[in-house]
Amino acid sequence: MSQLVHVEVGDGSEGSLAGVATIKLDRPPMNALNTELQEQLRAAAAQVSADPAIRAVVLFGGAKVFAAGADVKEFAGQDHAYMTRDAHRLTSALDALARIPKPVIAAVTGYALGGGCELALTADFRVSADDARWGQPEILLGIIPGAGGTQRLPRLVGPAKAKDLIFTGRFVAADEALEIGLVDVVVPRADVYATALAMAAKFAKGPAIALAAAKAAIDGGLDGDLASGLRLEAHLFASLFATEDRAIGMQSFIESGPGKAQFT
Structure with missing residues (x-):
């Protein structure tokens, strides 16, 4: 099995922050969320939840892209009977991240689309690069979001705006994402990870x-x-x-x- 998700735990040494862990996706070029990556995200969520030394968490896809969605080639080979059995596993993999009992910040560069947007929605806060693109384009494939998008997005931005994004499948620039409340902070791409770490460090010092x-x-x-x-x-x-x-x-x-x- 390939290592598609890495958990990096800061220990206070140079270049790391004590109490802050990073869950980093590593499936180039676009971090497409195939089944293997989803299950490794579930395991990473369990690891950081159980470790008392970890006080805050950053979700990061790397300097170029957060996650450009599900693996469509994998989906294309699945029929109704298979997905009826598998849909809960997909939802619960991302839900494991939402249930981490610690502050979680998503650090988003490049694209957060489809399953990538749903992944970012599991975090408590979202830091976006100023050139990042957000969206739930599943409707363009003839389906709907299946890993929390129809539930977490309207809770965050309101039902009308969520319906706009989900019904049209359009991409959203960082400035609009900030305006509608989809993201909390917009910074230059080079500053995304450092900004998320700084936010996490503040929480790591809390009760x-x-x-x-x-x-x-x-x-x-x-x-x-x-x-x-x-x-x-x-x-x-x-x-x-x-x-x-x-x-x-x-x-x-x-x-x-x-x-x-x-x-x-």
Whole structure:
């Protein structure tokens, strides 16, 4: 089996950031998301989720391209019966990344199209190169997004804008992606990875359990009604009073004011 996904964990040495891991795609030239790559992404998600030394994660496709979509040649050979069995595996592979209980930043260069866009949507934040192109062009193949695009995209940009992108299959430039809320930061291509690492480094210094709880509360609340979300929030809020970070944060606030706590 080829190594199509690498997990690089910073240790604080020169050129690396302690507590920050990079999940890097490595299937040139376009990082097409074939079955093998999807399963390696699932394994990478499990690895970074389980490692307590990893406090934040960057998804990166390399300096030239993030991911230009699914492997269409692989899809073309699959019939309805096969895909009926396999569709859940495809969805769950990317969902494993969305469920990483740590802040995740997608660093996007080149193209984030189809499955590549859906991959970026699993992150909490998206840093885009100013010349990157985004889109869900599956409709041009006679299909629809099948790895979260019809669900995560409208939650992020609203149903009307998501329908525009999915119904037309058009590509979106970085400036429009920023305007509609699809991306959070736009920088020159050469600065994309460094910008994402800097964002991740800030989160890596924060209270890991509280950050995981905040992510679970927000993501879980979006899946249900307001009352259910409020119950989830109350449960997670109360649970944090059992953590050492809560004691450290409150004592630091009382003694030195906000923003100076050194969390463990």
